[in-house]
Amino acid sequence: MMDQCEEDSGVLQSVLPTGGTDQAEDKGQPTQSQMGDGGNEWDTDLETDNATNRIQSRAERYLKACRKIGVTPISSFLHNLNEANLNLNHYSVGPLGAKALAIALQNDNVITHLELEDNALRAEGTRYLTEMLQTNINIQSLNLSNNQLYLEGADVIYKMLLDNCYVKSIKLSGNGFDDSAAKYFAEALKDDCVVTELDLSHNNFCESGGEHLGDMLAKNLGIEVLNLSWNSLCMRGVAALSAGLKLNSTLKQLQLSWNRLGHIEAELLGQVLKQNNKLKLLDLSSNLITDRAVTLLCQGLATNSSLRVLKLSHNPLTNNGALTLLKTVINNTNSAVEELDISTVFVNEAFMELLEETRQRRPPLDVQYSYMSYTARNVSALRIFNKFLNERNESVMDFFQALDKDRTMKVSTSDFRKAVKEANVPLNQGQLECLIRKFDKDCTATIIYSDFES
Known part of the structure; x- marks a missing residue:
């Protein structure tokens, strides 16, 4: 052995x-x-290693x-x-x-x-x-x-x-x-x-x-x-x-x-x-x-x-x-x-x-x-909407005033929805609904825009 x-x-x-x-x-x-x-x-x-061990x-x-x-x-x-x-x-x-x-x-x-x-x-x-x-x-x-x-x-x-x-x-x-x-x-x-x-x-x-x-x-x-x-x-x-x-x-x-x-x-x-x-x-x-x-x-x-x-x-x-x-x-x-x-x-x-x-x-x-998820979509939708308006040199106030022919400071959500689609704002349906909920927080089907910043 x-x-x-x-x-x-x-x-x-x-x-x-x-x-x-x-x-x-x-x-x-x-x-x-x-x-x-x-x-x-x-x-x-x-x-302690001796000299031989140290070189091993x-x-x-x-x-x-x-x-x-x-x-x-x-x-x-x-x-x-x-x-x-x-x-x-x-x-x-x-x-x-x-x-x-x-x-x-x-x-x-x-x-x-x-x-x-x-x-x-x-x-x-x-x-x-x-x-x-x-x-x-x-x-x-x-x-x-x-x-x-x-x-x-x-x-x-x-x-x-x-x-x-x-x-x-x-x-x-x-x-x-x-x-x-x-x-x-x-x-x-x-x-x-x-x-x-x-x-x-x-x-x-x-x-x-x-x-x-x-x-x-x-x-x-x-x-x-x-x-x-x-x-x-x-x-x-x-x-x-x-x-x-x-x-x-x-x-x-x-x-x-x-x-x-x-x-x-x-x-x-x-x-x-x-x-x-x-x-x-x-x-x-x-x-x-x-x-x-x-x-x-x-x-x-x-x-x-x-x-x-x-x-x-x-x-x-x-x-x-x-x-x-x-x-x-x-x-x-x-x-x-x-x-x-x-x-x-x-x-x-x-x-x-x-x-x-x-x-x-x-x-x-x-x-x-x-x-x-809806919060993220909402903020994303608002950012897209603002960017779209900026490219057209418009403000949010301008957009709503164009829809409010009678100057009531109010716009129905249906009219807003239709206007967004006709303007070709790049929002999908989910983002559009989130944007509407952002503007119409109380779900009254009416957007009161009088307090919006121009």
């Missing part, structure tokens, strides 16, 4: 360009040593580490040896699988982005990876989301962040972190200027967690993107975040969707927008933002000159709130808003007409909204 070194060589050859059968299992089920605490029999410190390929180092630790190699790792982005999300790596990866990557100079989401790493596996980062200076982005880290894992991340000089993006979503864990992150990042992107969404931060993170924002010197969606920050937490944001000079994107934020929190964030001119994106989707809350938020939006994207979909907003937002953006001559997401708000004709006027003056403005 071949010895173990020959067996490792066979697996290595199977993933090199010369071809062969791939013996490494892809997305295989974790072995017993991967799933449990079997890693206790191994030293917690990573082994990454694949060789990885296969030998897997053999020694007793885990199944992941073929995706072996098949992407030259890729800067190593994506091993959802591969059941486990704590000991993480140890094998850490040994292989200690001195790697190719990978810059390491994706390990949903791999049941727990604190043990994360510790192996953070030890690896003490010698690997090339990895700049690390995704450890959904890995059952909890408070023990937060402590591991805290210790890594204290010595971090290279990792700029850290994703830690869905790891069961609570307010106690927030204290770890706040302490590690309060004077940090290396990390620029931090994802702490889908965790269990409440009010005191928000206070810790707010204190961090007041002192942090580097974070540009902060995701705190799917937590439970509520009033005290948002108040602390707001206080920190007023002093923060680097944050550009803040995501706060799914935090049960209402009018009090909206008012606090409105005050932030009055003072903070660095924030470019604010995501408040899926909260409890009502028309009243939007009015309070707009107190800050009315003078803000930096915010470009505002997301408010899946909130209990109505057309009134949508109009308030749009008017605020229009009236603020220094407004930088380019995208307004109110995609779940059903707007009426007044909103769409105002939006149409706004787009003439501010073409870059992208507003996402919902509407009833």
Whole structure:
């Protein structure tokens, strides 16, 4: 029988360009040593390669580490040896699988982005990876989301962040972190200027967690993107975040969707927008933002000159709130808003007409909204009708006066319908009926045009 070194060589050859059968299992089920605490029999410190190991390929180092630790190699790792982005999300790596990866990557100079989401790493596996980062200076982005880290894992991340000089993006979503864990992150990042992107969404931060993170924002010197969606920050937490944001000079994107934020929190964030001119994106989707809350938020939006994207979909907003937002953006001559997401708000004709006027003056403005089909046809019909009249150097008033021989300031809808068809206005039947409904809102079969602008 071949010895173990020959067996490792066979697996290595199977993933090199010369071809062969791939013996490494892809997305295989974790072995017993991967799933449990079997890693206790191994030293917690990573082994240091000797001179011979350093000149071996990454694949060789990885296969030998897997053999020694007793885990199944992941073929995706072996098949992407030259890729800067190593994506091993959802591969059941486990704590000991993480140890094998850490040994292989200690001195790697190719990978810059390491994706390990949903791999049941727990604190043990994360510790192996953070030890690896003490010698690997090339990895700049690390995704450890959904890995059952909890408070023990937060402590591991805290210790890594204290010595971090290279990792700029850290994703830690869905790891069961609570307010106690927030204290770890706040302490590690309060004077940090290396990390620029931090994802702490889908965790269990409440009010005191928000206070810790707010204190961090007041002192942090580097974070540009902060995701705190799917937590439970509520009033005290948002108040602390707001206080920190007023002093923060680097944050550009803040995501706060799914935090049960209402009018009090909206008012606090409105005050932030009055003072903070660095924030470019604010995501408040899926909260409890009502028309009243939007009015309070707009107190800050009315003078803000930096915010470009505002997301408010899946909130209990109505057309009134949508109009308030749009008017605020229009009236603020220094407004930088380019995208307004109110995609779940059903707007009426007044909103769409105002939006149409706004787009003439501010073409870059992208507003996402919902509407009833008849509303869209109505506004479209009116636009077509006005364009037709403009091309003939006529006004709406001129058109109706030509039909009103007795100068009663009234025209029957039947006469109007007939005149539109005879003039060959490019409207289909549905658009024509919508236009009539626009002019005859009370369905009296009579259009009173005395108040129309000439």
